[in-house]
Amino acid sequence: xxxxxxxxxxxxxxxxxxxxxxxxxxxxxxxxxxxxxxxxxxxxxxxxxxxxxxxxxxxxxxxxxxxxxxxxxxxxxxxxxxxxxxxxxxxxxxxxxxxxxxxxxxxxxxxxxxxxxxxxxxxxxxxxxxxxxxxxxxxxxxxxxxxxxxxxxxxxxxxxxxxxxxxxxxxxxxxxxxxxxxxxxxxxxxxxxxxxxxxxxxxxxxxxxxxxxxxxxxxxxxxxxxxxxxxxxxxxxxxxxxxxxxxxxxxxxxxxxxxxxxxxxxxxxxxxxxxxxxxxxxxxxxxxxxxxxxxxxxxxxxxxxxxxxxxxxxxxxxxxxxxxxxxxxxxxxxxxxxxxxxxxxxxxxxxxxxxxxxxxxxxxxxxxxxxxxxxxxxxxxxxxxxxxxxxxxxxxxxxxxxxxxxxxxxxxxxxxxxxxxxxxxxxxxxxxxxxxxxxxxxxxxxxxxxxxxxxxxxxxxxxxxxx
Numbered sequence: 001x002x003x004x005x006x007x008x009x010x011x012x013x014x015x016x017x018x019x020x021x022x023x024x025x026x027x028x029x030x031x032x033x034x035x036x037x038x039x040x041x042x043x044x045x046x047x048x049x050x051x052x053x054x055x056x057x058x059x060x061x062x063x064x065x066x067x068x069x070x071x072x073x074x075x076x077x078x079x080x081x082x083x084x085x086x087x088x089x090x091x092x093x094x095x096x097x098x099x100x101x102x103x104x105x106x107x108x109x110x111x112x113x114x115x116x117x118x119x120x121x122x123x124x125x126x127x128x129x130x131x132x133x134x135x136x137x138x139x140x141x142x143x144x145x146x147x148x149x150x151x152x153x154x155x156x157x158x159x160x161x162x163x164x165x166x167x168x169x170x171x172x173x174x175x176x177x178x179x180x181x182x183x184x185x186x187x188x189x190x191x192x193x194x195x196x197x198x199x200x201x202x203x204x205x206x207x208x209x210x211x212x213x214x215x216x217x218x219x220x221x222x223x224x225x226x227x228x229x230x231x232x233x234x235x236x237x238x239x240x241x242x243x244x245x246x247x248x249x250x251x252x253x254x255x256x257x258x259x260x261x262x263x264x265x266x267x268x269x270x271x272x273x274x275x276x277x278x279x280x281x282x283x284x285x286x287x288x289x290x291x292x293x294x295x296x297x298x299x300x301x302x303x304x305x306x307x308x309x310x311x312x313x314x315x316x317x318x319x320x321x322x323x324x325x326x327x328x329x330x331x332x333x334x335x336x337x338x339x340x341x342x343x344x345x346x347x348x349x350x351x352x353x354x355x356x357x358x359x360x361x362x363x364x365x366x367x368x369x370x371x372x373x374x375x376x377x378x379x380x381x382x383x384x385x386x387x388x389x390x391x392x393x394x395x396x397x398x399x400x401x402x403x404x405x406x407x408x409x410x411x412x413x414x415x416x417x418x419x420x421x422x423x424x425x426x427x428x429x430x431x432x433x434x435x436x437x438x439x440x441x442x443x444x445x446x447x448x449x450x451x452x453x454x455x456x457x458x459x460x461x462x463x464x465x466x467x
Contacts, residue, residue, distance in 0.1 A: 038197030045395030
């Protein structure tokens with residue numbers, strides 16, 4: 001897909017001459033049209049949702065004379081990625097983000113030209129944070145009825161403030177997400193589907209994408225890590241409180257307290273000290289390798305948290321991992337975070353691609369749309385109970401690349417301490433959900449038997465052999 005030739009820009013959408021949509025992409029487009037211009041595409045990371053969406057916009061232009069394409073992205077780097085892809089379709093997008101003075105006048109003029117018939121088409125790509133500001137909201141009322149709104153990584157748009165800011169004056173709506181369901185937020189998930197429309201067929205899973213050649217095969221190595229004595233004490237206290245919250249939750253049907261406690265425990269697991277020990281042991285044997293991504297932080301902020309808002313332990317883990325790799329082991333690495341300026345990101349990507357840098361140490365860059373297909377190996381130190389983040393982090397590593405036949409994934413998994421019979425059932429219920437995802441990922445790996453064997457000790461300990 002990345003080999004599409006850039007069309008000579010006309011400002012109007014047309015399919016690149018080299019584009020050949022996969023059968024599932026054609027079916028997804030057909031499902032959206034059959035649902036009268038509404039719907040959500042639930043397709044695995046790396047399967048070409050952007051290309052499918054732009055193909056839909058092109059078909060709309062040909063069928064009904066679509067006038068405006070409005071794309072909403074959760075992050076700035078996704079705006080630039082969408083711009084690159086849209087240019088391959090002959091578009092000349094306005095990138096409406098950051099300084100309002102840099103785009104507002106141009107947007108206003110082009111909207112006037114479109115509505116008055118002086119311009120045939122307008123493409124606008126913006127960020128969620130720009131969407132909710134008055135500068136952009138004041139322009140939305142001038143968008144014509146023949147506007148298609150595309151929500152990229154659309155699960156973010158289920159947050160109340162963002163959902164309230166979505167325009168209601170045009171009906172062509174398309175949501176894109178590998179996992180549209182919002183974690184611990186059924187109301188937000190429903191609001192999202194109410195606005196954009198239901199999940200359409202085909203739903204493309206990670207396994208489907210690998211079988212169809214949209215993602216590469218992989219090897220999966222779970223690294224089981226224990227908590228320190230001090231961490232185990234804190235873990236036990238949190239688990240006891242989770243038990244009480246679960247019991248009360250059964251009585252009243254919902255508990256923000258439970259959600260908070262689960263988040264606290266997830267952060268404790270994410271920061272487990274022995275993950276660094278496991279990293280040292282692993283990378284001491286792999287100093288000759290390259291194209292490796294080291295993933296830190298739990299990415300627990302659902303609606304686009306920035307590095308500045310990251311917890312202190314996330315930053316400490318990032319620096320600790322960088323120190324171990326760079327100073328202790330001599331592995332050539334640099335950091336890649338939400339605050340890395342866009343030009344610097346491009347420079348790092350080039351250095352990573354060429355092998356000048358052996359690795360990147362990152363926070364959250366796998367969660368939302370970052371496209372670094374040259375990643376051949378990933379070491380995931382970030383534990384997450386969030387299904388969306390789990391799927392996105394692992395799926396993003398499997399993007400095809402000309403020099404990548406297969407990916408390798410090392411996954412640090414914290415094994416819960418023995419808390420005795422009283423807490424066993426609580427742990428068993430929580431672990432069942434988390435272990436299911438690890439086992440599903442293991443089963444899709446080329447070394448499924450070996451990966452499953454590593455996880456067997458956890459299954460035995462908690463009597464989960466039926467999984």
